Amino acid sequence: MKKIKFAILIMFLFSGMYNFAQERSTSQNKVKITGKVLEKVTKQPLEYATISVTPVNQTKVIAGGITNPKGEFDVVVAPGIYDIKIEFISFKSTEIKGKNISADTNLGDVNLAEDAAQLNEVLVRAEKSTVEIKLDKKVYNVGQDMMVKGGTVSDVLDNVPSVSVDTEGNVSLRGSDNIRILIDGRPSNAINIAEALRQLPADAIDKVEVITNPSARYDAEGGSGLINIILKKGKNQGFNGTFIASTGLPETYGLSANLNYKTEKLNYFTTAGYNYRTNEGEGLTNTKYFNEDGSPKSYLDETRDTKRTRDGFNGRAGIEWSITPTTFWTNAINYQKNTGEDRDLINYYNYDANRVATGNSSRLNNGDTGGENVEYTSNLIKNFNDKGHKLTADLSISRNTDDSNSVITAEPTFNRTLNNQVQKQIQLQADYVLPLGKGSQFEAGYKGSFGDLNNVYYVANLVNGMYEKDENLSNTLEYKENINALYTSYGFKVNKFSYLFGLRWEDTNIEVNLLDTNKFNTKNYNNLFPSAFISYEISTQSNFNASYSKRLSRPRGRFMNPAVNYASNINIFQGNPDLNPSLTDKYDIGYLKRWDKVTFSTSAYFEDTKDVFSFVRFPTGDVVTPDGNVVTPAPGETVDGIPVIKNSPINVGKEQKIGFEFTLNYTPFKWWKLNSNFNFYNVKTTGENSYEDNNGNVIVQNLNNQATTWFSRISSKVTLPYKIDWQLSGNYNGEQKTAQGKNLGQFGLNTAFSKDVLKDKATIAFNISDIFNSRKMRSYTNFYDDDNKDLMTQTAYSEFQFRKRQFNLSFTYRFNKSKNDREKNGVPRNEGGGDNGGEFPG
Known part of the structure; x- marks a missing residue:
């Protein structure tokens, strides 16, 4: 088994070195466009905002990307003059025309304002996927799952990737019940956790985070990982x-x-x-x-x-x-x-x-x-x-x-x-x-x-x-x-x-x-x-x-x-x-x-x-x-x-x-x-x-x-x-x-x-x-x-x-609330009990 672990790690390191060398050899004549996309009012980062780069007087996008959880983006292009467009659903897009990119360029903070006129027509397109896959965790958006309407948190967890709930209400992750269940980032204090999850209605849940390998910021308890249940907190004016x-x-x-x-x-x-x-x-x-x-x-x-x-x-x-x-x-x-x-x-x-x-x-x-x-x-x-x-x-x-x-x-x-x-x-x-x-x-x-x-x-x-x-x-x-x-x-x-x-x-x-x-x-x-x-x-x-x-x-x-x-x-x-x-x-x-x-x-x-x-x-x-x-x-x-x-x-x-x-x-x-x-x-x-x-x-x-x-x-x-x-x-x-x-x-x-x-x-x-x-x-x-x-x-x-x-x-x-309300977070809460734990600095 030690040989298997060693081989896996060696394979990862060689793969990383090979890809790194490839990237470096093909980017000798490339420059980098960076920046950060924020919501104009609350100054909160917008994840999954899209950036597209188009040569002047052309329509074909030659490079692009999406923002990370901190709202940051990083796009590599050849030196030239470009039109750069930053977009996010239900927000007014921003376009930078004729930008001369001859060296690494930081566009700084790009602030997007909400477009109230588009809200009604983008409801369906603005809907988040039921499951969002992130690098260090999986996020399950409860509001988009019809299976759990009128159900309990046990029903919610039974639909989450990597998670299963047996017929007696016991929760397991990757086949193991050796886990820690958090609510808003804090351990559940219930004596009978299976019964407590069956009593909490699914309607009270915003999303569920599955963290299979937590960082030092989290409790060491839970040999197979953590499940963090985040409760709803309204944010609309x-x-x-x-x-x-x-x-x-x-x-x-x-x-x-x-x-x-x-x-x-x-x-x-x-x-x-x-x-x-x-x-x-x-x-x-x-x-x-x-x-x-x-x-x-x-x-x-x-x-x-x-x-x-x-x-x-x-x-x-x-x-x-x-x-x-x-x-x-x-x-x-x-x-x-x-x-x-x-x-x-x-x-x-x-x-x-x-x-x-x-x-x-x-x-x-x-x-x-x-x-x-x-x-x-x-x-x-x-x-x-x-x-x-x-x-x-x-x-x-x-x-x-x-x-x-x-x-x-x-x-x-x-x-x-x-x-x-x-x-x-x-x-x-x-x-x-x-x-x-x-x-x-x-x-x-x-x-x-x-x-x-x-x-x-x-x-x-x-x-x-x-x-x-x-x-x-x-x-x-x-x-x-x-x-x-x-x-x-x-x-x-x-x-x-x-x-x-x-x-x-x-x-x-x-x-x-x-x-x-x-x-x-x-x-x-x-x-x-x-x-x-x-x-x-x-x-x-x-x-x-x-x-x-x-x-x-x-x-x-x-x-x-x-x-x-x-x-x-x-x-x-x-x-x-x-x-x-x-x-x-x-x-x-x-x-x-x-x-x-x-x-x-x-x-x-x-x-x-x-x-x-x-x-x-x-x-x-x-x-x-x-x-x-x-x-x-x-x-x-x-x-x-x-x-x-x-x-x-x-x-x-x-x-x-x-x-x-x-x-x-x-x-x-x-x-x-x-x-x-x-x-x-x-x-x-x-x-x-x-x-x-x-x-x-x-x-x-x-x-x-x-x-x-x-x-x-x-x-x-x-x-x-x-x-x-x-x-x-x-x-x-x-x-x-x-x-x-x-x-x-x-x-x-x-x-x-x-x-x-x-x-x-x-x-x-x-x-x-x-x-x-x-x-x-x-x-x-x-x-x-x-x-x-x-x-x-x-x-x-x-x-x-x-x-x-x-x-x-x-x-x-x-x-006073749309079906797929994005519930924008006007207060930078610490609701995950470890938003920075396990996330890589950018």
């Missing part, structure tokens, strides 16, 4: 907004509003929404047990029927204050509240070796859930000049609760469980950016994150008509995590090469305390996280880049809580307080090319992770409580003859992942757009797990595994007659081998239609999620005898569908 109403089947409905009022000094923005959602699911597990001679012993078939309902309210209000022309202060309050009911019915059917029924039973879990999240955020920006010299400061204070209680009926036993969690979090951050002349930049900052989680877990058994607390299975967890971080980075540009080097230091202190049993566990560690990025600009339309970063993944509350989860009496979950963090070295080589109708991006990546933690399942009757006792529900190795399976996270050892992906945006016609993404990777895991059986024997499980899989997604958007928009999106996750079996392939297809009405002030949209009802998690799992690895003791086939096919209808009404 005056009072404007959007109302959205939606309904669907299974029973779903919602109402939301995004309102904004902006004056010269103040900008008030608010988002509020209510939604009621029903998720119906089903599943089955068919298990076959074997005798020692390999013959069938018995069978167990399980069927599962689930129904989850959620009532949710989401609110956000804030004020942006332009204190001075160079100082901006934003304050906001975020509030989420949800309640719900969970019904989970499992039927068990037992058969003998001849498939003759021997009995059946059932287990009904009726539960109530609820949560409340409150967060205050403050952001202060001080711009010292218009060259990028600035200081930003951020503060976040939050309190989150997550409660659930269940009544478990499985005659002749009855149980109750209670799980209440309260989390408090404070985050402080300061970032300083200092340009050091043309093409170089210094940056430094500090971040502190201080939080604690209190988790009360309670199990009660019905005894003589009264519920009595089970002291062995109940406990209170206190989890404290304090992190202090410092970082610095320096970027510079030499000819067509850009460099960005950074170093981050993080000091972590974690306490895992079990208050009922007086068990205390403390972990202290600090690490250095270097990062390096190199980019070679082949032309204004194409780039090569290579990057490296070290990342970290910390085990969190549920993973480290040794209290037993008693939702099932034969499938036991138990956390591991001895988990260590995993460290990942990430390497990425990428290429980006833009044509008139096509944008193509591809990358090869390698991830080397040590102490990776993963879940392991093994048959055991031993449920070990925090005080070291072995207790029910399995005093032997079975419950009613059924082997008990324990599920627990461990540090496996080492994981290596190598893969490549490409993203392609293609617009063959103005009325047709195609977006596609493909990812292929191989994962090799090396490690083992040891445990004691009932007889005190040490059993060693070999968890070595190697798997190859792939996933792809394609989306087509077509404008039909009568201005009806139609979108069709399909995705497929390939089959993947696991340490104890395999996960089968999964296919899903979604579609949506939309039509503008009321003179384009309103839009009606209808979408169908999972048209063929095919998005099911399907897997095979095999267990072998501890002493004879060739003797299979049981095999199981499982499938589960968290959410069945859904239909959704939505109505959107806009006032």
Whole structure:
């Protein structure tokens, strides 16, 4: 593997040197035209403005380019006299006539003014593509995706390139769930992130940024990268907004509003929404047990029927204050509240070796859930000049609760469980950016994150008509995590090469305390996280880049809580307080090319992770409580003859992942757009797990595994007659081998239609999620005898569908706001939480 990495890097370096030499040999007699395109009123850079160079008295354009995220352009021509035209959709173009270009020429700042007369006729042409591919990240514009109208953030993420969301709402990037999710550049403080994303309406989201290899400016957390969800903040002068109403089947409905009022000094923005959602699911597990001679012993078939309902309210209000022309202060309050009911019915059917029924039973879990999240955020920006010299400061204070209680009926036993969690979090951050002349930049900052989680877990058994607390299975967890971080980075540009080097230091202190049993566990560690990025600009339309970063993944509350989860009496979950963090070295080589109708991006990546933690399942009757006792529900190795399976996270050892992906945006016609993404990777895991059986024997499980899989997604958007928009999106996750079996392939297809009405002030949209009802998690799992690895003791086939096919209808009404409003950013916010992090100086 080291040879492969070395070969890839050598190939990149030789390729860069060759292209550099070619460019140099062909440009000996060329000169360079440079400049910067700005919006006239706000002085903000305009990305993707076009520059065209035409010889005087001719019509054929001989050279041109587009501006980068900083509004800068760089066009190479032969010496001569030219007409130079700078254009941006919905702005008045600027043309410089008869410019004598005999040497390198800097046109300085070119200010474009908005052309109000053209706004109505350029709405469609001004529409951004759903997916924008940038050198260091992919940006997904939510407003252009009909699939997510009336949906949630989980629906949004499931349409983002390189990102997938499984049927239970868990988010993964490039096939790994070892990621960090940010909201407006700050880590999400939700206890149950999957549930929080399902409660936040898609209408509140402006765009999503996917950063696969973050720079030192970002938290080191998230071995496979970051996903940054940016919320809407209106920027138009005056009072404007959007109302959205939606309904669907299974029973779903919602109402939301995004309102904004902006004056010269103040900008008030608010988002509020209510939604009621029903998720119906089903599943089955068919298990076959074997005798020692390999013959069938018995069978167990399980069927599962689930129904989850959620009532949710989401609110956000804030004020942006332009204190001075160079100082901006934003304050906001975020509030989420949800309640719900969970019904989970499992039927068990037992058969003998001849498939003759021997009995059946059932287990009904009726539960109530609820949560409340409150967060205050403050952001202060001080711009010292218009060259990028600035200081930003951020503060976040939050309190989150997550409660659930269940009544478990499985005659002749009855149980109750209670799980209440309260989390408090404070985050402080300061970032300083200092340009050091043309093409170089210094940056430094500090971040502190201080939080604690209190988790009360309670199990009660019905005894003589009264519920009595089970002291062995109940406990209170206190989890404290304090992190202090410092970082610095320096970027510079030499000819067509850009460099960005950074170093981050993080000091972590974690306490895992079990208050009922007086068990205390403390972990202290600090690490250095270097990062390096190199980019070679082949032309204004194409780039090569290579990057490296070290990342970290910390085990969190549920993973480290040794209290037993008693939702099932034969499938036991138990956390591991001895988990260590995993460290990942990430390497990425990428290429980006833009044509008139096509944008193509591809990358090869390698991830080397040590102490990776993963879940392991093994048959055991031993449920070990925090005080070291072995207790029910399995005093032997079975419950009613059924082997008990324990599920627990461990540090496996080492994981290596190598893969490549490409993203392609293609617009063959103005009325047709195609977006596609493909990812292929191989994962090799090396490690083992040891445990004691009932007889005190040490059993060693070999968890070595190697798997190859792939996933792809394609989306087509077509404008039909009568201005009806139609979108069709399909995705497929390939089959993947696991340490104890395999996960089968999964296919899903979604579609949506939309039509503008009321003179384009309103839009009606209808979408169908999972048209063929095919998005099911399907897997095979095999267990072998501890002493004879060739003797299979049981095999199981499982499938589960968290959410069945859904239909959704939505109505959107806009006032004082056009359909494809560009939402020009009059205040230079730091909403990405790292706009300069990872970007190369120009």
